[in-house]
Amino acid sequence: MLDGTFEAHRMNTLSRLTGAAYGTHLADQVALVAVPLVAALAFDASPQLIGVLVACQSSAHLLGSIPFGILVDQARLRILLIASALLLFTGATGATTSILFGTATGFGVSITLAGFGTVLFSLTALSIVPRVSDSTSLAGANAAIEVPRALCSFAVPLTVGLAISDVSAWVIFATAGLGAGLSLICTTTMPEFETAPKPTGPILARIIEGGRYVVGHDLLLPIFLCAIFWNLAFAALLVALVPVIQDVYRFDPGTFGIALAAFGAGAFIGTSLARRVADKIAPKVVLLFGPGSSAVASACLLLIGAGTPPVALYVCFFILGFGPSMWLIAQNSVRQLVSPPVMLGRVNAVIQTAIYGVRPLGALLGGMVAGIGGPKTALMLATISFGASFAVSLLSGLRCIDSYASIKRPLISD
Incomplete structure (x- = not known):
């Protein structure tokens, strides 16, 4: 009876967390896709201003991950969830108001x-899931809260692309406000969660402690390196893709948007599949398949030529979304299991900061290589980096994880 009550509580909590994830990722994807479009249409922005506004939206990951990771390790998680929804709602409604009043500065602050x-939501959710799941249900729970992100990454770009010329720009961000409102409703109904003992010591020392734990762990380090190589490759690929499509493949420029939609579709299907087979496939298979399939798909992009049907490009991008989406869920589960509860927020923050920090580097590197050696050379750079992400996984302890239950969970005092 007690087991039945706990399972009902767990499912109810995950259901509310998933609802909040739908609202959060809807709002986030609208901002990700619509910011450059709205900047051009609503503010008649120059390329420089568009770049600044896009940077405003993406800078939150770099500036916020470490401070929020520390906060997650010592604050009430329910309060942090509500705070994340309030920030999102304030930002979305502020962006809508700024568009109506034609204030680019207000728009930048709001996004x-x-x-x-x-x-804040992403880091908090990653710390909540292991508190309501055991090792056998952890991967399925991680998949459940990843489905909203994957679905929104597919549906939102298509919808915004179709609607942007037919509706007012403020309506787009009003939709983001509705998503934030859904997140706020779901987070306010969440229960309280057991918190780990609060860490002590100077903030800088705690940040260094989290980084040292990641670098010194035989499973977290390859996850960290794999993520860095993969995100550097993907950022370089996106920079090179438009000139490659035009100058090498000789496709219509619109195939770029369809390729991104195919990526989103692959991510959604991969996440949905991972939710169903998480307890049937050995983690090591997924942890190798994700980066390995990316390396193969990227290598196939080098084989596309002027006479190749565009569907080949879409298949490659579908695979780039499919395998890594499953990998993301598996590695989330691994790092939740191997990180001490008192340090989980900082571990997640260190890895997330590295991921989002390397994306601008990948974009700059891809642009520089494309400018010097041509777009196909930049495509080769991306392929090499995808291959490095696979090599890191293949040569590490990730290839030996037969089940999540076999992973040793550290003590709180570790």
């Missing part, structure tokens, strides 16, 4: 606030 809300 930055919304970005902080997304970062």
